[in-house]
Amino acid sequence: MESFSPKLHLPILIFGVAAPFVIPGVTIQIAVLWVMVLFALTWDILGGQMGYNSLGNILFFGSGMYISAVVQVSMFADVAEYTASSGAVDFKYTDAQYFWGLGLGVIAAGIGSAVLAAAIGWTMFGLRGPYFAIGTLGIALTAGELMGTWSWVGAGGGLAMPVFPGSADGKSMMFYFLCFFAAIATYLFCSWLYSTRFGLAINAIRDDEQKAEAMGIHTLRYKTIAWSAAAFFLGISGALFGNITGFVEPLEVAFPVATFGIFMVAMSLLGGKGTLWGPILGAILFHFLKEFTWTYFLGWQWVALGVLIIVNVVFFQQGIMGWLMDKFPERFGIVVDKKEAAE
């Protein structure tokens, strides 16, 4: 592992910093790419490293989006009034109000989502295997439905975000770098986390939860902390995405369970779950594939996506990283006994 990742650091960093200047036309698309990387990395904390496959992590994306929206609006206007008028009353935000609101909104989104994860984790982590997957899927779907009935946040009509005060390119540029930094922060966090005792503990939970418990690992605490960490970053990505889209709405923007919610799983699997770089490579490849089919196979993009998922899990379950590890084990610091392998 160690011999593989540093070589990718520099080119990706260069690409990330240079992209909006070199190819400014696709700034937002690459910003979405970083969000996808973040999605895959956070999903893998549970799905890959801890063996808890969640289908409902999108919940924290949505909660982050709503928390930041409410914070941003409520700082300088009454939320109920703001949503009820659907923008008829013109709330003009000054630059300072906007940026303070955004900053606090993003932080609140992260913390709020982490707290939510801790609260839900207490009940959800009793579920094992597929029950956990179905249960989390149910929670994410319920959240979308319930937000749609809550008129304080605009119900099904949605909520328009405060408008960015600067220029168009300024907005793209700012949110691009915020997304980029969020993805880098997630990567650094994950790579640190997996190198600590904590990482070993969640791996132990994945490998055999009963034994881990028997060894004195307080499994519920570890599981809850891991999920909260994932939710923290997801909440931030939701806050940023809400501001990029400019319009928050419960079913399709905030809780897109069947699209983003599944993408994060598909990306981790494609790259190879349970590795640090797998989800990243998976996200990059997936995003390019997606943009490609969207442009050239209009109407068939969903068929292509479904087939990709099937082929991936049926024939290529180890993912890209797993395949590379099989192919070039020595590059990952795995010593293969030649004699034994030959036998």
Add this chain to the structure above:
Amino acid sequence: MNTKRLLTAVSASLAVAGLALAGPAQAKVEGDTIILGSAISFTGKYSTNGIHAKNGYDLGVKRINEMGGVKVGGKSYKLKVQYYDDESTPLRTAQLLERLVNQDGVKYFLGPYSSATTKAAAPIMEKYKVPMVEAEGASRSLFNKGYKYLFAVLSTSEQYLASTISLAAEVAEKNGKKPSDVKIAMAFENDPFSLDVRAGVLEDAKKFNMKVVIDDKMPRDLNDISSTLTKVKALKPDVLLLSGHSKGAATAARQIKEMKIDTPMIAVTHCEAAKIVAKFGASTNGYLCPTQWAETLSYKGKYFGSAADYDKTFKKTYDGYKNVPYQAAQASASVLVWKEAFEKANSFDTDKVRDAIASIEFETFYGPIKFAPEGNNLGKPMVLRQIQKGAFNVVAPSKYASHPLAWPRKPEE
């Protein structure tokens, strides 16, 4: 593979990938073709109407090109539309429009289908200062935000069912009842468009002091409203109002038939698009259907002739339409706005074209077009049609009415 080779390989592949994403940057005007951009719903829940709208755009473009195209600076240009599929989700709209602006270099836009997606589109138009003429986003909230680059040829959504309320008041007075005795039941889909329709209804109901006895919101994945209809049976309202795009209309029509709902006045949006007459026959008799446009109206313009002419042309061009949905008609009308605006501005400069659109005033088969400073069309009213023996007849407002209102509704006529 050593470090250096790996590094070069990675950066090279990233560069290639970046180029692949970027694609060829087209100009807004290519040779003798003007490119209009649109991200519209080919898949997902809005795709029925998204495709109606696309057919409308294509017919408008075809007609203008047949009539010699658009003349700017003494030269003739053809129109062409570049489409992307927004999958009926506002989440995609913003991304696709960014893409149309930045990668494809498109500077002139036609709208998406639905208010939700148009809400996502408007800020992008403002951001890049490129005009959009839209035909399918009716939510009132689109026109009170001070957007400068958004123009809509259609009437705003709070007008959809509001006229039903005054009609109900008239009927009540005729029968010797007070309008304030009228009981209203309503079920609206939980989305920006229908909630706006609801707001318009509530406002008008308040004016007459009517009582709202049922106020349900239908979920988006709607496949059953029988529980709401059971409430209707229990409370016996005088008016039943329903709005939920095509699938709401189809589901409602089916269950109203099956549960023998006998409310004397029923109004449903999107009757035509949902093809409820063909599907549910006589049981839909007497439904009131608000429409942006009808082929029986007396509008006339130089591109398609009269409304009836447009109806004929459309049916000839596209198979399988029994009624021409107004979604298609208004889409064609928005293409006409572009032609007029380019010729009026006599330029491709987006700001000049934008100003031309803002000051435009002309007659079309779809009705008069003249934009308010907020971007909505002031010229054209909403009309209310009633299904009478399988035909859609205009019954209100009285200026356009071709038939009297049949009240109470007789389902099995």
Add this chain to the structure above:
Amino acid sequence: MWDNISILTAAPVFNIQLILDGLFIGATFALAAYGLALVWGVMNVKNLAQGDFVITGGYIAWWLGKQGIHPLWGMPISIVVMFGFGWLVYITIIRRVIDKDLFTSLLATFGLAIVMAQALNLMFGPEVQTAESDYAVRSYFNNSVTVADIKLIAFALCGVLAVVVVLFMKNSRMGQAIRATAQDPRAARVMGIDTDKVYAFTYALNAAICGAAGALISMIWVIQPFYGIGHAIRAFVIVTAAGFGNLPGVILAGLGLGVMEQYGGFVLGAEFQQATVVGLLVAVLIWRQIEMRRHRQVVQ
């Protein structure tokens, strides 16, 4: 909310309407859930494409209806076609995930669900469709309660199908082989049962049951290419609540879910009807988990 409850107490006759509607639709839920319980119990596959099998069955009946074949006759055709389709899916996909970890089957069938929904959309368009039986509608209690004949027929057919499947499982050779494989696949193999064929048959049987349920749903409700996920979730709610291998439980839970949806929509408002279903799923899971925790403590 209280207003709505007071309607029900003041005029109890409307309870009959809600309960009847709930039972009629609940019967089709139970049917689809029984199919899920079968594949889950026998081959340990969590079929997320369950709902899309149902919708596909509905489209087959609807399409045949358009060709002039009455949808009730379309139903047996739908059963046969879906049986073949299920077999095909087993050979191409399910066979390869059956011995992998549990999450794999969930995700593979989710991919299948996406492909199926989109294929239906490309073939038939996204409009809401209904297969018309053109049977009469009866009114009772001064039109307060209406019952469409087709709903009664569909209800009866659900019962007949359930009985047929149960008899088949009890008495036929294949039924016995399926039950043997469910109990212990290795022992079954030792005894000379071709478990691969048993699995293929089980999966195909499930698809056929879904085809029947879908055909009935197209006649009494509405279908649309993307409605599959809702039916899949309902099936999961029912099976997790009842447990597999518990046919009376599945039937009861199915009917109960149908009635509960109706009451949820009536009392809380239609906007909560969908939320009721997914909320119940979460509630059922949490309830089972608390049960399990108690059980674990007893063991300790």
